[in-house]
Amino acid sequence: MLDHLAEICGARYARRGSVGDAVAATTPRWVVSPGSPGVVADVLRLCADRGLTLVPRGSGSKLDWGSTPPHVDILLDTVRLSGIWHHPPGSATVRVGAGTTLQAAQRAVGRTGWRLPFDPPSAAATVGGVVATAEAGPLSHRHGSPCRHLTGVDYVDAAGALVRAASSGGGPDQLPELLCGSQGALAVLVSATVRLQPAPADRRWVCRSVATPLEVHDLVEELTGTGLQPAAIELDLPASDASTGLVRAAGPGSTVRSGPAVRSGTLAVLFEGEPGPTGSRADRAAALLGGTATVTDRPPTWWQRYPFGPGDVAIRLAVPVAHLHAAIYALRDAVGAPVGVRGSAGTGLVHAVLPGATPPERIAGLLTTVRTVLLARGGTCQVLAAPAAVRRSVDIWGDVPDLPRLRQLKQAFDPHRRLAPGRLPGGL
Numbered sequence: 111m112l113d114h115l116a117e118i119c120g121a122r123y124a125r126r127g128s129v130g131d132a133v134a135a136t137t138p139r140w141v142v143s144p145g146s147p148g149v150v151a152d153v154l155r156l157c158a159d160r161g162l163t164l165v166p167r168g169s170g171s172k173l174d175w176g177s178t179p180p181h182v183d184i185l186l187d188t189v190r191l192s193g194i195w196h197h198p199p200g201s202a203t204v205r206v207g208a209g210t211t212l213q214a215a216q217r218a219v220g221r222t223g224w225r226l227p228f229d230p231p232s233a234a235a236t237v238g239g240v241v242a243t244a245e246a247g248p249l250s251h252r253h254g255s256p257c258r259h260l261t262g263v264d265y266v267d268a269a270g271a272l273v274r275a276a277s278s279g280g281g282p283d284q285l286p287e288l289l290c291g292s293q294g295a296l297a298v299l300v301s302a303t304v305r306l307q308p309a310p311a312d313r314r315w316v317c318r319s320v321a322t323p324l325e326v327h328d329l330v331e332e333l334t335g336t337g338l339q340p341a342a343i344e345l346d347l348p349a350s351d352a353s354t355g356l357v358r359a360a361g362p363g364s365t366v367r368s369g370p371a372v373r374s375g376t377l378a379v380l381f382e383g384e385p386g387p388t389g390s391r392a393d394r395a396a397a398l399l400g401g402t403a404t405v406t407d408r409p410p411t412w413w414q415r416y417p418f419g420p421g422d423v424a425i426r427l428a429v430p431v432a433h434l435h436a437a438i439y440a441l442r443d444a445v446g447a448p449v450g451v452r453g454s455a456g457t458g459l460v461h462a463v464l465p466g467a468t469p470p471e472r473i474a475g476l477l478t479t480v481r482t483v484l485l486a487r488g489g490t491c492q493v494l495a496a497p498a499a500v501r502r503s504v505d506i507w508g509d510v511p512d513l514p515r516l517r518q519l520k521q522a523f524d525p526h527r528r529l530a531p532g533r534l535p536g537g538l
Contacts, residue, residue, distance in 0.1 A: 111160075115142050115184070118152045123190070131185050133165050134178040134533075135498035138185035145190045147264060147272050147300040153186060154298065155270030157528055165530045166294040168209060168239030171232040174420075174495050175243065176293060177506060179532040188238055191300055194218050203261055205303045208238025224306040228256045231416045238299045244291030247414055248342035248380060251456040253307075257290035262303035265289060268524040273297075288519060295530035295538060296523040310341075310382035314392035317410055318403040320375045323347065323435035323451075329377055329399055330431065330455050336398060338391045341382045343456030346412045347375040347438070349448045349463070377455060378410050417452040418463035423473060423496045427451075427480075429489030431458040438462075440483035441491070444476035461494065470503035481508050507535040 115124035119142045127138035144150045157164050162183035167173055188209035196205035197219065204224075206215050212235050215226055229247035230240050239245070241263070246255045253259070262276040263286045275285035289296055320326050326345055333343065377399070381392045389405075396403040418424040429437045434455065441462055442449050453460030464473070473493070480491045493506035510516070513536050520527070520538045532538070 112140060114156060115140055115153070118156065119144050119149055127185060133182050133185065134174050134176060134501065136179050136182050138165065138182040140183065141185045141187060143187040143190050147191070147266065150186065150266045150298055150300055151270045151272045153184065154266050154268065157184065158269050163528050163531050166238070166242070166298045168236030169211065169234040171234045172239060172243050172245065177532050177537070178498065178501050179530065181531065186298060188236065195301055202306050203303055204306055205301055206237045207301050208236065208299045210237050211235065212237055212240060219306060220309060223309055225309045226304050227253045227259055227307045229414055231414050237302055241290050241299060241302050242292060242294050246459065248344050248454065251343055251454055252339070252341040257287050259305045260286040260290065260302060261305050262286055263289055263299055264301040265297040265299050267297050268526065268529050293530055293533040295534045296519060297529065312383060312385040312388040313407065314381045314388055315406050315409050316379040316381070316392050316395045316399065316403055317406065318377050318399045318401055320377045323438040326377055326455055327435040333379065333395060333398060334456065338395050340379045340395070340456070342380040343454065344378045344413060345375070345451070345453060345455035345460065346410070347451045349450035376410055378413060412452060416461055417450045418461065418495070421466040421497060423464040423466055423468055423500060424494040425462040425464065426492045426494045427460050427462060427489065429458045429484060429487055431456065433487040433489060434458045434460065436487060437484055437489055440480050441476070444479040466497050470500045473500055474504040477504060477508065510535040
């Protein structure tokens with residue numbers, strides 16, 4: 111098989127897999143790096159002929175997210191599918207190879223005064239990886255998820271056919287939008303055409319210290335009702351008793367509120383645009399937020415960064431903004447100790463971190479508690495990344511309302527379940 115792969119991709123670009131290539135703790139048998147969409151199609155046709163499973167990889171920054179695949183034959187690295195493939199002078203769209211890092215793409219379009227309107231926290235993320243995971247950053251508050259800015263995709267389907275699909279802006283059933291967030295389990299993305307935005311001439315951050323999730327709720331509610339149109343509203347609440355206003359009692363569930371709390375958390379609000387109006391809006395926001403609010407031309411050090419690292423248990427909370435404070439309190443009360451939380455206070459999508467050594471049964475119990483609280487609030491609680499022992503022992507997804515639709519899509523795109531098997535909810 112290695113000889114077949116070397117013949118297709120070139121001897122330098124086909125090798126045996128190693129532990130360093132593991133997909134959520136599953137090591138692939140072989141790793142290939144195709145140099146063109148046509149070669150990707152050849153690899154997929156080989157998989158179809160031989161009944162082999164395949165997982166695509168960008169930079170690998172999110173390869174440990176989600177479910178563990180039961181088996182991976184081929185890991186397809188998109189590193190050679192990189193570069194700006196089409197950007198006519200003055201055009202507000204650009205076609206980018208899936209293996210292009212977002213940083214490189216931003217630099218390339220930035221030379222002509224444009225930007226891609228998304229900023230995921232994964233520093234090494236590729237354009238294909240951002241699309242495949244629907245990874246959103248601070249700018250999603252104003253501009254929405256990366257999916258909103260796709261105008262087309264080139265992909266290779268499970269049978270090895272190269273397909274170009276355009277979006278007419280007609281909604282979530284458009285092919286580009288269907289592939290967004292699919293984890294590579296429906297098709298292998300080889301390029302994405304993205305709608306660009308003019309790069310802002312000025313950026314200002316308003317930073318204010320905060321003490322509790324409830325205080326954050328009140329400030330965000332006041333800020334969003336002003337018409338100041340912030341580009342992003344981000345929150346950082348460290349895992350510190352001082353930042354939560356909590357006192358731990360004898361055991362889990364017996365945490366009580368205390369006060370007053372020390373203000374060691376931060377609410378940061380980004381404004382973008384022309385220098386004059388942007389500065390004016392930032393000044394007005396600082397006056398509105400009061401307290402310690404200050405205006406700066408640099409983001410806080412934690413901006414556009416996840417609160418977790420390798421080996422941690424990363425938890426994603428997604429809830430309507432009005433209930434975000436309740437979700438954070440529910441998680442902290444379930445843990446029985448302060449928990450670090452960071453993310454978008456303006457969209458209700460935040461991430462929390464627990465030590466990787468937390469026993470799996472403890473994780474399972476707190477997930478059940480938090481999901482019960484969020485059920486009536488239209489929220490979800492998922493384990494984004496965790497040590498293998500935790501992933502094997504807990505339900506990382508929780509309730510997935512659109513699971514029947516995911517089953518239909520998987521059946522339509524990959525009926526033999528060869529692409530990223532088990533990476534989607536429900537073992538799809």
